[in-house]
Amino acid sequence: MLEIRGLDVAYGDYQVLWDVSIDVAAGEIVAILGPNGSGKSTVLKAIIGLCRARSGTIRFEGNDLARLAVHDRAGIGIAMVMERRRLFPAMTVRENVLLGAYPAAVRHDAEARLGWVEGLFPILRERGAQPAGRLSGGEQQMVAIARGLMAKPRLLLMDEPYLGLAPKVVLQINDIIRRINAEGIAVVFNEQNVNLSFALAHRGYLLESGRLMLGGTGQEMLHSDVVRRVYLGE
Amino acid sequence: MTAMPIALYIEQIVNGLVAGSMYALVGGGIALIYGTMRVLNMAHGEFYMMGGYAAFYLVGRSVPPVLAIPLVAGLLFLVGAAVQRLTVHYLLRQDGWLFACIAATLGLSIAFQNLALIVFGEDYKTVPYYVEGILRLGDIRLPLQRVLMLLVAVGTLLAMGFLLKKTRFGWALRATSQDSDAASVCGIPVSRVHMITFGLSAALGGVAGAMLAPIYSVSPWMGLPVLFKGFVVVVLGGLGSFPGAIVGGLLLGIVEALGVQITSAEWRDVFGFALMIVVVWARPWGLFGKAP
Numbered sequence: 001m002l003e004i005r006g007l008d009v010a011y012g013d014y015q016v017l018w019d020v021s022i023d024v025a026a027g028e029i030v031a032i033l034g035p036n037g038s039g040k041s042t043v044l045k046a047i048i049g050l051c052r053a054r055s056g057t058i059r060f061e062g063n064d065l066a067r068l069a070v071h072d073r074a075g076i077g078i079a080m081v082m083e084r085r086r087l088f089p090a091m092t093v094r095e096n097v098l099l100g101a102y103p104a105a106v107r108h109d110a111e112a113r114l115g116w117v118e119g120l121f122p123i124l125r126e127r128g129a130q131p132a133g134r135l136s137g138g139e140q141q142m143v144a145i146a147r148g149l150m151a152k153p154r155l156l157l158m159d160e161p162y163l164g165l166a167p168k169v170v171l172q173i174n175d176i177i178r179r180i181n182a183e184g185i186a187v188v189f190n191e192q193n194v195n196l197s198f199a200l201a202h203r204g205y206l207l208e209s210g211r212l213m214l215g216g217t218g219q220e221m222l223h224s225d226v227v228r229r230v231y232l233g234e
Numbered sequence: 235m236t237a238m239p240i241a242l243y244i245e246q247i248v249n250g251l252v253a254g255s256m257y258a259l260v261g262g263g264i265a266l267i268y269g270t271m272r273v274l275n276m277a278h279g280e281f282y283m284m285g286g287y288a289a290f291y292l293v294g295r296s297v298p299p300v301l302a303i304p305l306v307a308g309l310l311f312l313v314g315a316a317v318q319r320l321t322v323h324y325l326l327r328q329d330g331w332l333f334a335c336i337a338a339t340l341g342l343s344i345a346f347q348n349l350a351l352i353v354f355g356e357d358y359k360t361v362p363y364y365v366e367g368i369l370r371l372g373d374i375r376l377p378l379q380r381v382l383m384l385l386v387a388v389g390t391l392l393a394m395g396f397l398l399k400k401t402r403f404g405w406a407l408r409a410t411s412q413d414s415d416a417a418s419v420c421g422i423p424v425s426r427v428h429m430i431t432f433g434l435s436a437a438l439g440g441v442a443g444a445m446l447a448p449i450y451s452v453s454p455w456m457g458l459p460v461l462f463k464g465f466v467v468v469v470l471g472g473l474g475s476f477p478g479a480i481v482g483g484l485l486l487g488i489v490e491a492l493g494v495q496i497t498s499a500e501w502r503d504v505f506g507f508a509l510m511i512v513v514v515w516a517r518p519w520g521l522f523g524k525a526p
Contacts, residue, residue: 048419050415050418050419069418069423070415070418070419071417071418071419071420071421071422071423071424072421073421074419074420074421075421079419080419082415082416082419086413086415086416086419087413087416088408088409088412088413088416088417089412090408090412091405091408091409091412095405098405099405099406099409099417099420099422100420102402102406102420102421102422103421147420151420151421
């Protein structure tokens with residue numbers, strides 16, 4: 001469903017991605033792995049449009065995304081949970097979640113989806129009237145995922161979903177992601193920790209200094225010499 | 235200071251509220267733009283000026299004020315949206331946009347003043363009161379024009395508050411002001427929100443210009459002092475806070491009116507700026523702003 005070919009991204013003169021190609025099939029969970037500064041986040045930002053490709057193509061269900069503005073991508077089935085949640089802190093939890101259903105294409109059945117999302121995250125009902133900025137990191141992550149799901153995505157991007165969360169919350173988030181995936185939603189997330197990632201992901205891609213080093217299933221990657229070299233510098 | 239009848243003070247407080255409601259309209263517009271785009275609109279006084287001229291010509295062609303005021307608001311909305319789309323829109327995408335926007339809107343301010351000078355001439359235009367008569371409550375006397383100003387300001391600000399709190403667009407505007415990248419990821423067309431916000435801000439300024447036109451006269455330079463008052467209001471309330479600008483505006487109006495009552499008219503601005511200095515000294519982030 002997602003097809004990235006030969007993606008180059010640069011911030012000014014500083015190139016961060018070189019010739020990256022990634023595929024995601026419908027209903028898959030894919031991890032993008034790599035050390036700090038390897039360009040993992042940039043891949044996700046390029047998919048949602050927050051940074052522009054210098055060359056290469058990104059296709060979603062056959063559509064070339066280069067022609068779509070960031071705000072158009074939510075309406076065609078791509079949602080993103082951004083790094084550090086990025087909720088609207090002065091708005092209530094309920095307002096944050098409902099804003100996820102802003103695109104005209106998904107507005108009409110927002111109420112029904114709100115019911116489903118509130119089932120996944122009981123906290124939305126309990127704290128719906130509170131400003132989102134008052135919640136703890138883990139609670140905010142739940143609201144951020146809920147906001148993403150309100151756009152009725154077929155592809156959910158998650159930028160550093162575990163960042164700054166307690167181990168117990170990480171397990172909770174994993175459980176939620178599995179349930180989301182069971183509904184047929186493909187999930188692409190990035191994370192440094194290889195073991196943690198393959199507790200969840202079906203497949204992964206390894207980036208180093210902006211170049212794709214390896215792609216494969218969890219078993220393949222956990223036993224790969226390349227992974228060991230990238231992380232341990234052997 | 236000698237003892238004065240209490241009614242005189244009440245009258246001054248009411249006058250201060252009326253003036254303050256106009257400050258709130260102007261400051262609210264500046265706060266709206268600053269809050270959403272972080273742009274300090276130096277041309278805001280000229281939206282106010284255009285509101286004054288629009289009122290002068292509409293009322294002069296015997297359009298009834300009930301119709302003229304909404305027309306002025308609509309016209310200025312279009313002007314504001316066009317100004318944003320043709321200038322600020324392009325600057326926001328570039329490095330150094332912060333200064334570029336200040337410089338560009340300052341340039342627009344000068345250009346609009348000179349355009350008004352060429353088109354409308356340098357003579358001061360006077361606009362008749364929209365309503366004649368005086369409201370008497372006991373010892374308090376209040377011209378109906380001032381009552382109307384207060385009602386229009388309150389109505390306009392309430393409508394704005396409703397828009398921000400209860401409508402889809404208002405949610406989109408608030409989301410954009412808090413995190414524009416996150417808003418666009420949610421599917422909110424941030425550029426369009428910016429353009430409409432500019433239009434709404436200009437409409438608020440235009441309504442203030444139209445309502446004050448019968449009190450002060452209309453001229454190409456009427457915007458500048460109002461811009462300064464607007465900045466005081468926005469700093470008082472907390473940069474970019476719309477409710478803060480309303481409270482700041484009313485407070486400024488009342489403090490000025492009472493200050494003038496115990497001294498004389500030329501001290502008006504001294505009280506206004508002294509109030510700002512005191513507030514900024516005690517709460518640098520303003521009354522409604524967030525402490526860093």
